Amino acid sequence: MSKAEKSPTVPIPEAKPSSPNAAKPATSKDEFFKNIQGYLDEAARLIDLPPYIHTILQQPKNEIIVNFPVKMDDGTVRLFKGYRIQHNNLLGPYKGGVRYHESVSLDDVKALAAMMTWKCALMNLPLGGGKGGIKFNPNEVSRDELQRITRRFFHALGPNIGPETDIPAPDVGTDAKVMAWAMDTYMNTVGQLMKQAVKGVVTGKPVASGGTYGREKATAQGVVHCITEWADERDFNLGGATMIVQGFGNVGSNTSVILSKLGVSTIAVGDHAGYLYNPEGFNPHKLQDYVKRHRSIAGYPGGKPITREEFFRIKADIFTPAALENQVGVDEARDLQVRLVAEGANGPCTPEGERILLDRGIDILPDVLANSGGVTVSYYEWVQNKRSESWSIEEVDARLEKAMKKAYREVSEVARQKKQSLRIAAYCVALQRIAAAYGEREIFP
Ligand SMILES: NC(=O)C1=CN([C@@H]2O[C@H](COP(=O)(O)OP(=O)(O)OC[C@H]3O[C@@H](n4cnc5c(N)ncnc54)[C@H](O)[C@@H]3O)[C@@H](O)[C@H]2O)C=CC1
Numbered sequence: 302m303s304k305a306e307k308s309p310t311v312p313i314p315e316a317k318p319s320s321p322n323a324a325k326p327a328t329s330k331d332e333f334f335k336n337i338q339g340y341l342d343e344a345a346r347l348i349d350l351p352p353y354i355h356t357i358l359q360q361p362k363n364e365i366i367v368n369f370p371v372k373m374d375d376g377t378v379r380l381f382k383g384y385r386i387q388h389n390n391l392l393g394p395y396k397g398g399v400r401y402h403e404s405v406s407l408d409d410v411k412a413l414a415a416m417m418t419w420k421c422a423l424m425n426l427p428l429g430g431g432k433g434g435i436k437f438n439p440n441e442v443s444r445d446e447l448q449r450i451t452r453r454f455f456h457a458l459g460p461n462i463g464p465e466t467d468i469p470a471p472d473v474g475t476d477a478k479v480m481a482w483a484m485d486t487y488m489n490t491v492g493q494l495m496k497q498a499v500k501g502v503v504t505g506k507p508v509a510s511g512g513t514y515g516r517e518k519a520t521a522q523g524v525v526h527c528i529t530e531w532a533d534e535r536d537f538n539l540g541g542a543t544m545i546v547q548g549f550g551n552v553g554s555n556t557s558v559i560l561s562k563l564g565v566s567t568i569a570v571g572d573h574a575g576y577l578y579n580p581e582g583f584n585p586h587k588l589q590d591y592v593k594r595h596r597s598i599a600g601y602p603g604g605k606p607i608t609r610e611e612f613f614r615i616k617a618d619i620f621t622p623a624a625l626e627n628q629v630g631v632d633e634a635r636d637l638q639v640r641l642v643a644e645g646a647n648g649p650c651t652p653e654g655e656r657i658l659l660d661r662g663i664d665i666l667p668d669v670l671a672n673s674g675g676v677t678v679s680y681y682e683w684v685q686n687k688r689s690e691s692w693s694i695e696e697v698d699a700r701l702e703k704a705m706k707k708a709y710r711e712v713s714e715v716a717r718q719k720k721q722s723l724r725i726a727a728y729c730v731a732l733q734r735i736a737a738a739y740g741e742r743e744i745f746p
């Protein structure tokens with residue numbers, strides 16, 4: 302018997318409360334899936350979605366939950382709970398990220414998986430919607446533990462994922478390195494048996510392992526394309542504009558870096574550890590480097606610590622939420638002093654928060670549109686893996702720009718025609734594509 306098998310099994314510790322300054326959900330987390338269903342219902346009514354399609358889309362096709370043991374550095378064995386929710390695969394294999402966070406729940410992952418279905422349909426990708434996650438705090442484990450957790454999780458998922466079945470990617474708490482471990486685990490288990498090249502089982506990999514140029518910044522790049530389209534529509538000059546950003550990981554930090562090249566200055570930032578203000582503007586490159594080394598903005602010398610409440614009251618042109626869902630509820634929506642909320646995160650505004658923002662004349666670029674650059678470039682990666690090709694960064698960037706601008710204009714046009722918010726318009730465009738495909742199949746003649 303190995304040492305691991307003899308080790309005592311210990312329960313998963315309760316998540317520690319985060320710092321008082323950190324972002325906190327504005328409403329109960331259990332509302333997230335309900336909120337997403339509410340948007341589906343609203344859009345379904347507007348486009349006269351056949352009731353049988355509406356019924357199918359209300360719940361995911363598969364809810365996979367795995368409890369798997371991992372040996373920790375101190376020799377104990379800890380049990381982890383992992384999820385992979387496969388919402389819909391009508392348009393192609395399930396596709397969506399994997400989140401490592403202490404708040405991960407079945408409800409969250411169901412909401413996020415459904416959003417992937419809408420996002421892929423909106424972007425006209427031959428992909429469906431899925432999402433995964435493990436409930437734990439990745440900042441509290443060592444790199445070796447992180448690798449063992451990842452490998453055990455992907456081993457437990459086994460043939461439930463695959464390049465033509467379900468294709469995970471990075472999300473909160475995961476990155477290219479995690480995807481390399483995931484791919485390697487799959488290659489040495491399911492892939493071995495299939496005797497097939499399986500690089501396309503995950504996207505967001507490091508470039509040397511079959512990843513694509515441009516995936517790391519893709520989500521942020523997509524957010525920026527939407528912001529520039531919005532600015533063009535409103536004749537708003539981005540040069541000299543200011544932004545506040547919640548979440549300074551992949552999406553938040555890259556949005557700040559890319560926008561700085563267009564003259565937008567980030568004057569306040571926040572993450573799980575607290576909030577900082579610098580009216581002169583942060584150097585986003587330096588702050589990004591600092592976060593990569595310290596895993597947080599906490600202790601960064603270039604800003605004054607402020608509270609979460611103060612952050613939401615700072616006057617700026619743009620707010621980019623790039624952390625978690627349900628961050629902008631009633632209070633935050635009343636407090637925000639911006640012209641635009643560009644949703645880098647999934648589900649950052651509650652429906653009540655959104656209503657207040659729109660009533661106050663604050664525009665919202667909705668998540669399913671604004672952050673869809675990530676999955677779009679993941680699709681490019683998957684295509685390159687299938688064709689054994691490697692596209693240049695220029696090619697990836699050019700394709701992404703065209704795709705984002707096309708989607709923005711489609712959504713904006715439908716919003717105008719139907720006199721609806723951009724979010725509901727985006728759902729309408731996505732649902733219409735899904736409805737067309739169901740209709741052609743005549744599954745209930
Ligand atoms: N990575 C991607 O390609 C995509 C990500 N998204 C969404 O963007 C958002 C951010 O994702 P990433 O940047 O990839 O994750 P990340 O892990 O790189 O960064 C997450 C950020 O959120 C902060 N955060 C975590 N818990 C927090 C809390 N309780 N309060 C405040 N801040 C907290 C972290 O400190 C970090 O700054 C998520 O909503 C994700 O679903 C959406 C589309 C694609």
Ligand SMILES: O=C(O)CCC(=O)C(=O)O
Binds near residue numbers: 672
């Ligand atoms: O790149 C992907 O496949 C998924 C990205 C993602 O998880 C998201 O858009 O929320």
